Amino acid sequence: MTSRAEPQAPALTARGLGFRVGGAQILSDVDLEVPAGHCLGVIGPNGAGKSTLLNLLSGILRPSAGTVEVAGRDVTALDAVARARLGLGRTFQTSSLFATLSVLENARLAAEARRGGSRRFWHRPRSTDEATRVAHDALGAVGLEPLAWRPAGALSHGDKRKLELAILIASDARTLLLDEPMAGVNTEDVEPLTALIAGLVREGRTVVLIEHHMSVVVGLAESIAVLDSGRLLAHGTPEEVIANDEVQRAYLGQPL
Amino acid sequence: MTTFLSLTFAGLALGAVYFLAASGLSLIYGLMDILNFAHGMFMTLGAYAGWDLATHLPASTPSALTFALEVVAAVAGGAVAALLTEVVFIRPLYGKPLSQVLVTIGLDLAVVALLLGGFGANSLSLPVPLWFLEASHVGAVLLPNADFVALVAGVLVLVVLEWFLRRTRFGIVIRAGVENREMVSALGVDVGRAFTLVFVIGGAMAGLAGLLYTAVFTGDLLSPLQGDGLLIFAFIVVVIGGLGSIRGSAVAAVVVGLLQDYANYYGGQHAGFSEIGNLSTVLLLALVLEVRPRGLFGRAT
Numbered sequence: 006m007t008s009r010a011e012p013q014a015p016a017l018t019a020r021g022l023g024f025r026v027g028g029a030q031i032l033s034d035v036d037l038e039v040p041a042g043h044c045l046g047v048i049g050p051n052g053a054g055k056s057t058l059l060n061l062l063s064g065i066l067r068p069s070a071g072t073v074e075v076a077g078r079d080v081t082a083l084d085a086v087a088r089a090r091l092g093l094g095r096t097f098q099t100s101s102l103f104a105t106l107s108v109l110e111n112a113r114l115a116a117e118a119r120r121g122g123s124r125r126f127w128h129r130p131r132s133t134d135e136a137t138r139v140a141h142d143a144l145g146a147v148g149l150e151p152l153a154w155r156p157a158g159a160l161s162h163g164d165k166r167k168l169e170l171a172i173l174i175a176s177d178a179r180t181l182l183l184d185e186p187m188a189g190v191n192t193e194d195v196e197p198l199t200a201l202i203a204g205l206v207r208e209g210r211t212v213v214l215i216e217h218h219m220s221v222v223v224g225l226a227e228s229i230a231v232l233d234s235g236r237l238l239a240h241g242t243p244e245e246v247i248a249n250d251e252v253q254r255a256y257l258g259q260p261l
Numbered sequence: 262m263t264t265f266l267s268l269t270f271a272g273l274a275l276g277a278v279y280f281l282a283a284s285g286l287s288l289i290y291g292l293m294d295i296l297n298f299a300h301g302m303f304m305t306l307g308a309y310a311g312w313d314l315a316t317h318l319p320a321s322t323p324s325a326l327t328f329a330l331e332v333v334a335a336v337a338g339g340a341v342a343a344l345l346t347e348v349v350f351i352r353p354l355y356g357k358p359l360s361q362v363l364v365t366i367g368l369d370l371a372v373v374a375l376l377l378g379g380f381g382a383n384s385l386s387l388p389v390p391l392w393f394l395e396a397s398h399v400g401a402v403l404l405p406n407a408d409f410v411a412l413v414a415g416v417l418v419l420v421v422l423e424w425f426l427r428r429t430r431f432g433i434v435i436r437a438g439v440e441n442r443e444m445v446s447a448l449g450v451d452v453g454r455a456f457t458l459v460f461v462i463g464g465a466m467a468g469l470a471g472l473l474y475t476a477v478f479t480g481d482l483l484s485p486l487q488g489d490g491l492l493i494f495a496f497i498v499v500v501i502g503g504l505g506s507i508r509g510s511a512v513a514a515v516v517v518g519l520l521q522d523y524a525n526y527y528g529g530q531h532a533g534f535s536e537i538g539n540l541s542t543v544l545l546l547a548l549v550l551e552v553r554p555r556g557l558f559g560r561a562t
Contacts, residue, residue, distance in 0.1 A: 063447060089449030101444050103437045105560075110433055117430065118448040176448055 014077025016041040016180045016211035017062065017093075023070035024057055024235075031057050032235040035071070039180075044202075044212040046226030046243075048219070050255065053232040055215045056098060059182045062213070063095045064088040075180065090119070094178025098185050098215075101169045104158030108149055108168055111157050112140035115176035143175035144168075147201055163194030170201055180211040187218050199224055223247075231255070266402045268522050274408035274477060276518025277415025281470035282495035283502070283510040284422060285463020291439035291505020292452075292459050294358050299346050299365040300467050300495065302372045303339045305488030307468025308387065308475045309376065310338025312483055315388045323388040331387070331472060339468020340461050347460035352453070369489065376485035385483040387475050407477040414473055418466060419511050426507065435459060439505040440560065497542060501549045503559025512557055517542055 015038045022035040032054040039045045047055050060066040062073055064085035072081045075091050083091075095101075102111050116136040144150045147167040152160065157168055166186055173181050186202065187195055199221050206212050206225070216222045222229060222243070229246040231238040233255040239246050246252055282304060289297045311331035318327060346368060354360045393410070396403045426432035435455050438445045445452055467488075474491055475483055498517050502509030525538035549556065 065443065065447075085443075085446045086449055086451050089447055095447050097444060097447075100441060101447075103440050103444070105436060105440055106433060114433060114437055114445075114450075115448050118445075118450040172448070 013041050015039055015074070016043070016076055017213065018074040018077075019058075019062065019071065020074070021071035022058070022061055022068050022073065024054075024061055024066060025069045030235055032061070032232075033070075035232075035237045037230060037237070037240065039211055039213060041076070041179075041211055042206065042209050043228070044206045044214060044226045046222035046229040047213060047215045047232060048217075048222060048229060048246075049232035049238070054235040055232055056184055057235075058232065059095060059184050059213070059215065063093060063182055089176075089178070092177070092179040093182070094173040094176050094180070095182035096169045096173070096184055096186060098188060100165075102157045102165060102172060104156065106157055107153070108144065108155050108157050108160070109137075109140055109153040111168060112143045112171050112175040113137055115172040116140045116143070119176045119178070139177075140175050143171040146174055146204075147171045161191075162189045163191055163198065166190055166194070166198055167201065170198075170205070174205070178210075180213070181205065182213045184215050185217065186214070187216060187221055195221065263402050264526075267404060268526050269519065270402075270404050270408055270412075272519035272522035273515060274411040274415075274518070275522060276515035277411045278470050278474050278477065278491070279494055279498050279518055280415050280511050280514035281418060281466045281473065282491050283498035283514055284418075284507050285459075285466045286492075286495050287499045287502065287505055287507065287510045288435070288439070288459050289463050290499065292435060292442065293351075293361075293456055295351065295361050295365070296496075297365050297463070298362065298492070299342075299368045300463065301488035301490075301492035302369045303342050303346075303464045303467035303488070304471030304474070304491055305376065305485055306342045306372065307335035307339035307471035308483055308487065309380075309385075310468065311335040311472040311475075312385055312387050323390050325390055325392070327388060328390055328393070328476070331476075332469065335468040335472035336465045337468070339471065340465040343460045343464020343467070344457070346464075347457050351456075351460070355453075373485045373489065380483070380485065382486065383482050383484050387472075387481045387483055389476050389481055393476065411473050411477045414469060415514075418469070419507070422462075422466075422507055431455065431458060494542065497546050499556075501546060501556055503556030505560065506556070506558035509556055509558030517545065520545060 017039040019035055019037040022032060024032040049055055061068050064083060072079055075093055080088050113136050116139040144153055147170050149164060149167055149171055160168060187198060190198060202225055214225060226243060228241060229243050230240045231246055231252050238255055239249045239252050286297060286300050289295055311334045314334035315327060315331055350364045351361055354364060393407045396405045426436055434450055438452050438455050442452060471488055474487060475481060498510055498513045502513030520541055521538040524541040528537035
């Protein structure tokens, strides 16, 4: 439990973040501040630099300019593994689970990764150990407990997305970077998934969400950042962003 | 029929050695994207480590104990060679896959040249128990004892490796890393330790493969080039089985071993063409690449 009395540093801060590959400027001068316990939606056309932004925040890519802070601590020099251990979790647009492992093994891997786990490589997971208990709890939270022994690859698209959330819950990450959690999901699964993410925020986690479903973003996000051609076009409440002329122009006829 | 049965048995034994050589290669590629050409060197060094240990034993007729000690030395030799390769040469080059491949090629060439210079080609003979050169009756069929040893070793390693990968914590980390390395890192798992471990396991199995190949298939003659010869077939087995899949390697190794033996015997007998076993293996590889490019058990990309 964090004390609410002391002033809290933002969960995630980007200052002047830029990224270039060769001659191409993919992202430039992005300033963002995500207060702890908030949900930030990131929208923008394809190729705007949304996934690059997540890769810079999570440490998969190193910025060519600017800094990243997690809970007030400068993590620009840290790699993805070190940032994950500071409580930064993420999903990938394509797949963030392990299809050949069972549903339970997926969650347990996350639980053990965060807690360091046993150093003995022959260590055999026991059904009673801490990580297994945490994994079962996480599966219970997303309603996948009955499928714990299935191979993750055999799950439906919607259940796979739920498992990705369970992995983050089991990993005890406090700040979650979600890259299109609704991609490939049936219409009827969108609502329960949205409710799950809302629950994660309500429990005090910070969420940065890339999503194309505007209704999902508006329903979840307290603020929205709009990226276009690698620049931060607008940042504000959903109402402000939707009313923004520049944003309307960037989307050119696409209904927001 | 008797001929067919002993051919099958010899093919299975050859398959067992191919499996030992290929499974480490497959894991290393699956996890680290490195085509490890130094794997041939691990095999050769394993065989030479076994021989070297045997020369330090008090002179006597080689016994089962002698061979057991040779196996230990070969496994340790392969593992140590792999550990040094990973820590000294591969690790500083993370993120540069081409440099990593080149460094393994260079290492392999250098070690083969050193061994050739030091020991010459085919000049050393590995001491093996007399029992090895005999054969046992199984029903009406006379089967070479050495083939049994190779087969038992292959099956044993397959069982232990499957147990390790399915039931232990590190095994699960390795399987997860083979499938999606980025996500494993994003969970905060230090994949570097898994890299080292996979190299060591692969090296240990390669060392065993090199020793068994010498003891079972070369008439006990050691050659600095044997590892590279085996490596070609190991690569073929890995590609046919599917990169990163241990079961795929096991199945493909048996298929290739059997095919090679049958083709060499029947093809050689009728066509009088001695290289027909190798040729049919390469044709099988081409067929698999044409019909199912990701291999028998390969993951979809």
